[in-house]
Amino acid sequence: MKRVTLLLLTVIVLGSTAAFVVCPKQTYSASERRRLATLPKASAESLLDGSYTGALETYLLDHFPMREAYRGLKANFAVGVLRQNENNGIYIADGHASKLEYPLNEAGVERAVQMVRSLKETHFPDNRVFYTVIPDKNYFLAAKNGYPSMDYEKLSALLSEGLAGEAQYIEIASALTIDDYYRTDAHWRQERLGGVVECLFAGLGCAEARFDIGAYTQHTIADFNGVYRGQAALPFPAEEIVYLTNETTDNAKVYDVESDSVKTVYQTELLSDEKSLDAYDIYLGGARAVLILKNERDVSGDGDLRRLIMFRDSFGSSLAPLLLEQYDEVVLVDLRYISASLIERYVEFGNADILFAYNTLIWNNASILKK
Amino acid sequence: MLFSSITFLYFFLPLTILLYYGAPDRAKNFVLFVLSVLFYAWGEPVYVLLMLAEIVAAYGLTIAMQRLGESLAGRACYALSVLLPFALLFYFKFSPFLPIGISFYTFQIVSYCIDVRRGHVALQKSLLKLATYVTLFPQLVAGPIVRYADVAAVIDGTGDSDGAVGKEGKGSQGFLKSDTCVSFERGAVRFLVGLGKKVLIANVLGEFVAEVSALPHTQRGILLSWGYAAAICLQLYFDFSGYSDMAIGLGRMLGFSFPENFNYPFIAKSVSEFWRRWHMTLGGWFRDYVYIPLGGNRCGKLRWILNVLVVWMFTGLWHGAEWNFVLWGLSFAVLLVAEKAVKGLVRQRNMLTDVLRHGYMILVILGTFVLFHNTQLSGAWQDLTGLWRVPAGAQVDVVLNGYLLKNRLGILVIGIIGATPLPKKLWCGFCDRVSQTGAGRLAAVWLECAFSVALLLLCTAYLIDGSFNPFLYFRF
Incomplete structure (x- = not known):
């Protein structure tokens, strides 16, 4: 019970990493109406100019497990807790x-x-x-x-x-x-x-x-x-x-x-x-x-x-x-x-x-x- | 690589922990060095070679310096060990491209060389161990500025620095020991607090700063200008102190004890107190390696003023080779001298003087940080004058000004409260009250657990959703 924080954090981090590796990758996001990034191919040029790591980060972000739920969590926190009137520049009024x-x-x-x-x-x-x-x-x-x-x-x-x-x-x-x-x-x-x-x-x-x-x-x-x-x-x-x-x-x-x-x-x-x-x-x-x-x-x-x-x-x-x-x-x-x-x-x-x-x-x- | 990135949180960090604690003791420095180089090369695939070259040079020069002693050659090696990193730092400060973290690792290398020369630390004969110290990824790119003495014991495996590592043999960094787990968990929570400060507060304040920056000065009212100035200060504080918290937490997770870098600087009542609370490792570095060698305050008044001006001009230049940074540094020098001059005049201390002193310091922080924020002096001037007057011919859109402020009022309030010791006091007070009973202690454990998990999930959510994630101190 004493190390419950460490235990839960470990479960979340390692669970997410494992889910990312195991879960099949989507090709597009229906809610965002855009195609998701594909796994970049490494080359000497892309590694040296940093474009490979940038593309890889985008790929990881696009395919992170429960991505939609996380985006919803962020939106609700911004609007509900921080009392922002918009999220990502989008506001809701009159339905x-x-x-x-x-x-x-x-x-x-x-x-x-x-x-x-x-x-x-x-x-x-x-x-x-x-x-x-x-x-x-x-x-x-x-x-x-x-x-x-x-x-x-x-x-x-x-x-x-x-x-x-x-x-x-x-x-x-x-x-x-x-x-x-x-x-x-x-x-x-x-x-x-x-x-x-x-x-x-x-x-x-x-x-x-x-x-x-x-x-x-x-x-x-x-x-x-x-x-x-x-x-x-x-x-x-x-x-x-x-x-x-x-x-x-x-x-x-x-x-x-x-x-x-x-x-x-x-x-x-x-x-x-x-x-x-x-x-x-x-x-x-x-x-x-x-x-x-x-x-x-x-x-x-x-x-x-x-x-x-x-x-x-x-x-x-x-x-x-x-x-x-x-x-x-x-x-x-x-x-x-x-x-x-x-x-x-x-x-x-x-x-x-x-x-x-x-x-x-x-x-x-x-x-x-x-x- | 950024700490506040999915790559780091969910891939690099777990891999590091597994490899570091899975490796035998004799291989831990090697594992840490390789991972640190990978961490740095992720963002600086070319300039990683510069850092490695500087490490090798420092290693060779300090060994030669020790062997050659007080001879001319020995002194030349010493001078070169200090001047070479500074020359490179100076060159890059004035070049269009500044390698990430060079200001920080330069100071670490130089402090090591000076400390060896002064006999404050033993010469490190292992290149791997010296390289592990300089490249140590938790503090490599944005501090705190860790001195070799702070981490030598853990790197050498001759003892632990804070009792963080296990007792399985001298200097063992073994995992699964009860006290190691405690320290690891404390480190993880500290890391998450820093991550939250960066992602949930600094980045959101940064959005507000960007929104107002995009607005011409002629469209900003006085109230919005104050909110903007406050947001600049708070963003800088939460960004940098958040990074320091993450670094300290990561260090602790790996068995190191890094020095603290911030201690609620916004509650300071004088400039000298502010700098004992803000970027403490930089202030300490300049004190020990520049100010005191110059004579400190144990000299004539004029010489002391000169010493103060030199130290603060270099402090400004360390942040960047632009005039706003130089003026920013010098403004602190002037204020420090002025404070010393009036110190004897105001002997009475009561609540009123405390409030006045605090008010004065808030104005100083707002003014100097607005200057710090603007690389263009004209922009700084317009931001500052906007605090008390609306420019001639201004067309302030009241609806827009009101909306921008109202939209970010929540984060501004959270930022202001979070920059004071109040949240920590409340939490410690709660823990003290409930620690008398088992149920109370359990409640505190679960509350902290819920807080930590919420921080991790929220930060992950913000990182996945957004792309606004710059670290302000990466440019220094």
């Missing part, structure tokens, strides 16, 4: 997990403005150009729950001032509430975008702005682990992810310029065999440099091709399929994955409306957009 993002990066916004102006001047000086701001979850949660956030009004003013005469603003924030977003993820829910699509159609001057989202068929996929669920490591139930289909989306073709292949609008096959760790990738296959969505039906009925080129982030993946209601072709350009100087090789700008649709986090950190 939603969200990542702290502050302050407003005025230089980042200015960079975004200059990029829009430069793109317009270079590639589409005579096209109709629009921009919209997709609010991140902090827009709805932060201030009312006492968390810091960027100055959204100032962001709006900076964009308005910088893009005056260059691009027309389409307001969509009023069509959204926090319930239109996944509780454990940063993204919005496709089945709740009816109001947003109507705002966009009206702003873009489409012939028919009314949009009946109820006419779509809903398909549900269970066990959606949003990106914040794993990062927070706090108890949070998994969600269902919904995607919408109708005849238009069923018949539409998605041309992936990067891989020179034609795919479907919804790519649920990515969820099998761990091809993708993010269920949100079912929308158009996730992050891609340039995608061209082609409508099989003639939208206007008069043979005229209505085209929209959307500079977008991941929010655009779930939005774009719904825009096929009013466009024959929607081209999606993600400047996080292709340099602006290269897009002319892949995108034809003639006879197209241009829409810059970025969420506030991208407008605020435009340095991740490639010039």
